[in-house]
Amino acid sequence: xxxxxxxxxxxxxxxxxxxxxxxxxxxxxxxxxxxxxxxxxxxxxxxxxxxxxxxxxxxxxxxxxxxxxxxxxxxxxxxxxxxxxxxxxxxxxxxxxxxxxxxxxxxxxxxxxxxxxxxxxxxxxxxxxxxxxxxxxxxxxxxxxxx
Numbered sequence: 001x002x003x004x005x006x007x008x009x010x011x012x013x014x015x016x017x018x019x020x021x022x023x024x025x026x027x028x029x030x031x032x033x034x035x036x037x038x039x040x041x042x043x044x045x046x047x048x049x050x051x052x053x054x055x056x057x058x059x060x061x062x063x064x065x066x067x068x069x070x071x072x073x074x075x076x077x078x079x080x081x082x083x084x085x086x087x088x089x090x091x092x093x094x095x096x097x098x099x100x101x102x103x104x105x106x107x108x109x110x111x112x113x114x115x116x117x118x119x120x121x122x123x124x125x126x127x128x129x130x131x132x133x134x135x136x137x138x139x140x141x142x143x144x145x146x147x
Contacts, residue, residue: 015134027063077125084114103137
């Protein structure tokens with residue numbers, strides 16, 4: 001059994017998480033329960049339905065073709081981690097989260113069967129990739145919440 005100190009040392013043994021930044025600008029949108037797109041997006045997308053809402057993530061240009069969204073948040077970029085990531089791996093997303101938090105970069109995560117992704121604001125995408133490759137986060141600027 002690994003303790004937290006050993007787990008942290010193992011994670012830090014991989015200073016570069018090998019992130020890849022997709023050049024596509026994405027949007028995240030919310031619809032009422034039961035909504036379905038007339039056709040699935042052709043490139044990267046994510047679709048989630050739960051008891052409260054339907055969420056679609058896809059290219060901003062594609063999102064414009066779907067009508068009736070309750071809310072749309074544009075300006076996201078996708079960072080992908082080289083896979084396949086084993087199902088038994090513990091702490092990978094925690095490492096990602098701690099690096100992004102240290103740089104004051106909010107994110108949301110998505111997972112495929114063998115690959116993990118995080119979505120970050122487009123304005124912070126290059127910085128996100130840098131800290132995920134092992135660069136030190138920048139010093140916080142007084143009076144700001146994000147770099």
